[in-house]
Amino acid sequence: MPERDDIHDxxxxxxxxxxxxxxxxAARAARRARxxxxxxxEPTPAPAAKPxxxxxxxxxxxxxxxxxxxxxxxxxxxxxxxxxPRRQQFTPPAVQPPAPATMSAAPPPPPAPPPAxxxxxxxxxxxxxxxxxxxxxxxxKPAPPVVRIAPRPPVAPPPDIAPPPPLPIPPVEKPFASPxxxxxxxxxxxxxxxxxxxxxxxxxxxxKVQEDVVVTGTRQQRAASPNAGPVAVAPKLDGxxxxxxxxxxxxxxxxxxxxxxxxxxxxxxxxxETALMKSVQNDYPDAVEILRRHGASLDRKNNAGKSARDMxxxxxxxxxxxxxxxxx
Amino acid sequence: xxxxxxxxxxxxxxxxxxxxxxPCYRFIRRTLSAAHADAADDLHQxxxxxxxxxxxxxxxxxxxxxxxxxxxxxxKVWDHLRRxxxxxxxxxxxxxxxxxxxPGPGPLxxxxxxxxxxxxxxxxxxxxxxxxxxxxxxAHAGLSLEDVAAATGVPLETAKSRLRYARNALRQAxxxxxxxxx
Numbered sequence: 167m168p169e170r171d172d173i174h175d176x177x178x179x180x181x182x183x184x185x186x187x188x189x190x191x192a193a194r195a196a197r198r199a200r201x202x203x204x205x206x207x208e209p210t211p212a213p214a215a216k217p218x219x220x221x222x223x224x225x226x227x228x229x230x231x232x233x234x235x236x237x238x239x240x241x242x243x244x245x246x247x248x249x250x251p252r253r254q255q256f257t258p259p260a261v262q263p264p265a266p267a268t269m270s271a272a273p274p275p276p277p278a279p280p281p282a283x284x285x286x287x288x289x290x291x292x293x294x295x296x297x298x299x300x301x302x303x304x305x306x307k308p309a310p311p312v313v314r315i316a317p318r319p320p321v322a323p324p325p326d327i328a329p330p331p332p333l334p335i336p337p338v339e340k341p342f343a344s345p346x347x348x349x350x351x352x353x354x355x356x357x358x359x360x361x362x363x364x365x366x367x368x369x370x371x372x373x374k375v376q377e378d379v380v381v382t383g384t385r386q387q388r389a390a391s392p393n394a395g396p397v398a399v400a401p402k403l404d405g406x407x408x409x410x411x412x413x414x415x416x417x418x419x420x421x422x423x424x425x426x427x428x429x430x431x432x433x434x435x436x437x438x439e440t441a442l443m444k445s446v447q448n449d450y451p452d453a454v455e456i457l458r459r460h461g462a463s464l465d466r467k468n469n470a471g472k473s474a475r476d477m478x479x480x481x482x483x484x485x486x487x488x489x490x491x492x493x494x
Numbered sequence: 495x496x497x498x499x500x501x502x503x504x505x506x507x508x509x510x511x512x513x514x515x516x517p518c519y520r521f522i523r524r525t526l527s528a529a530h531a532d533a534a535d536d537l538h539q540x541x542x543x544x545x546x547x548x549x550x551x552x553x554x555x556x557x558x559x560x561x562x563x564x565x566x567x568x569x570k571v572w573d574h575l576r577r578x579x580x581x582x583x584x585x586x587x588x589x590x591x592x593x594x595x596x597p598g599p600g601p602l603x604x605x606x607x608x609x610x611x612x613x614x615x616x617x618x619x620x621x622x623x624x625x626x627x628x629x630x631x632x633a634h635a636g637l638s639l640e641d642v643a644a645a646t647g648v649p650l651e652t653a654k655s656r657l658r659y660a661r662n663a664l665r666q667a668x669x670x671x672x673x674x675x676x
Contacts (some may be wrong), residue, residue, distance in 0.1 A: 177661050177668075178633035181618060184611035185520055185634060198515065201539050202508055205546045414622075448624050449648075449655040483651040 406433030413441035413457060416450030421457065431460045438468035446477045451485035458491060507546060514560065517635035518542075518567055524630045525571045527619040533574050541567045561641035564631055568645060575623075617667040621660050628653055629660035 409429045412420040421441070425431060434440050442462040445453040458464075464475045478490050487493045518541060523534040544566050552562055618626060627646060631637045637645065643653040 174633070175661055177664050178629075180668075181614055181629075181633050181664070184614035187608050187611035188615060189516075194515070194519075197519065197535060197538065198511065200535075201511060201515075201542045204539055204543055205507055205511075447622070447659060449652040481655050483649075483655055485651075486655075 405429035407435070409433065410435060410439070410441045410444050413450070413453050414444035414448050416445065416448065416453045418450075418452045418456055421453055425456070425460045431457060431462045432466055434466070434468070436469075438470075440466060440468075440474070442474045443468060443472075443477060446474045446481075446486065446490070449481065449483055449486055451483065451489040454486060454489040458489065464490065510545075510559075511542060514563055514635075517560075518563060520634055521564060521627070521630050522567050522571055524615070524618055525568070525623065525627050526574070527626075528616075530574065530578065537567070537570045537574055541570050544570070557644055558641055560635060560637050561644045564635065564637065564641075564645040568627060571627075614664075614668065617664050620667065621663055625656045625660035625663065628656040629664075632657055 405424055405427060406429055409421060409424045409431070410433070412424060432440050432442075440462065442454065442457045442464070445457060462474075465473045467473045467476075474490070475492070478486065478492060481487065484493065519534065519538045522537050522541065523531060526534055526537070541563070545563060548566075552559070557565070618629065621629065624646070628642055631642045631645060632639065639650060639653050639657070642657075643650045646653065648656075
């Protein structure tokens with residue numbers, strides 16, 4: 167069945183006839199009346215003149231607002247910078263006594279508390295697939311106050327302004343750098359994920375750091391003790407399924423992130439289909455390439471006895487063939 | 495016609511609507527599949543209202559009107575599915591569609607029968623979303639493959655592959671129907 171994609175096929179014809187056979191003229195007429203009535207009520211789309219007049223205000227208004235916000239954040243950042251050396255001098259004596267008692271995960275010392283909660287909305291991670299992005303924020307909040315509020319009061323003398331936005335950014339990076347020493351295995355997978363994409367997964371802002379570490383830590387614990395973990399993240403993340411869905415949609419960053427989390431690359435669904443098969447079927451060479459790089463099997467078969475290699479046979483996309491390693 | 499509508503011609507929009515209403519509605523309806531069929535009317539209306547509102551912004555040098563219309567319709571459908579938290583591309587597992595030999599027009603000629611028509615439509619609705627929308631746009635709405643690719647935001651080769659997968663899957667599904675139907 168060579169090159170007939172552009173030509174209408176008998177199956178197309180059959181479908182068109184089927185639709186005609188099922189056509190409901192009465193419903194169509196009702197629909198038409200409704201749509202045209204609704205369209206008539208809409209204000210007529212006035213041509214260019216109106217928007218042009220408005221756009222001046224809109225455009226400059228936006229810039230003005232942006233400039234205002236930028237100015238405020240620069241000012242607050244300056245103030246924070248002025249304060250920060252003092253804090254570092256003060257904190258060590260205050261924190262050191264409690265530190266040995268608890269553990270090294272405490273490192274992110276001063277800046278987080280007040281802003282950590284508020285800045286989260288800024289990156290506003292998209293909803294993507296699963297539901298809970300908000301429930302996760304809750305477990306993150308209780309954690310910081312426990313240790314950090316104590317060291318804060320000594321630094322408090324300059325509580326003049328409590329300007330939030332710019333603060334969270336520095337603290338985020340610090341904690342990422344620091345976790346590696348204390349936690350032995352867990353920190354390794356967490357870092358790439360957070361670095362790549364805050365997207366569907368936990369890391370939203372400052373407070374997230376701890377949460378990520380917790381999540382990856384409990385993932386391993388969970389194997390041994392299923393209900394042990396505190397985490398709300400765990401149940402929502404059916405990694406293998408997410409991986410297949412991401413592969414079917416060609417969402418390469420998500421695929422990367424899931425694989426970095428340790429999701430098995432060849433996990434199959436009820437039909438025996440793997441992420442690689444999904445990517446091949448929907449023709450996403452980039453996704454295929456990533457999956458292959460992570461060792462996805464070309465020859466594993468689904469319940470119908472077809473492998474990704476078989477599925478790729480009829481494809482014409484040279485990029486896909488290349489990604490599969492079928493052509494040089 | 496779109497320009498005439500933008501210029502205030504009250505009948506232009508109706509003429510445009512009449513020309514594309516059927517394929518547009520069917521595209522929305524089939525892409526939603528049976529589970530979300532209730533939303534089809536609303537999304538269809540929203541699509542046409544969006545056309546009406548944005549008529550002035552349509553640039554024929556960038557895309558044909560059908561491609562533009564179906565892009566809007568598709569966005570409406572996907573937004574709806576996202577709101578409903580539907581796993582968009584995990585709709586159906588098509589097993590071995592590539593290996594199916596082409597049985598030719600055979601039973602499809604009998605599509606006049608309403609029952610068989612229903613089965614054909616169900617088979618279309620069972621296709622994975624990406625293949626389904628490609629197939630319906632091409633087969634029913636008469637969009638060129640280039641327009642389909644533009645409306646779905648994928649390269650031409652991808653659109654071709656999806657169309658081929660869809661046809662093969664339909665052939666298989668309908669070939670499977672044959673014994674049962676007989």
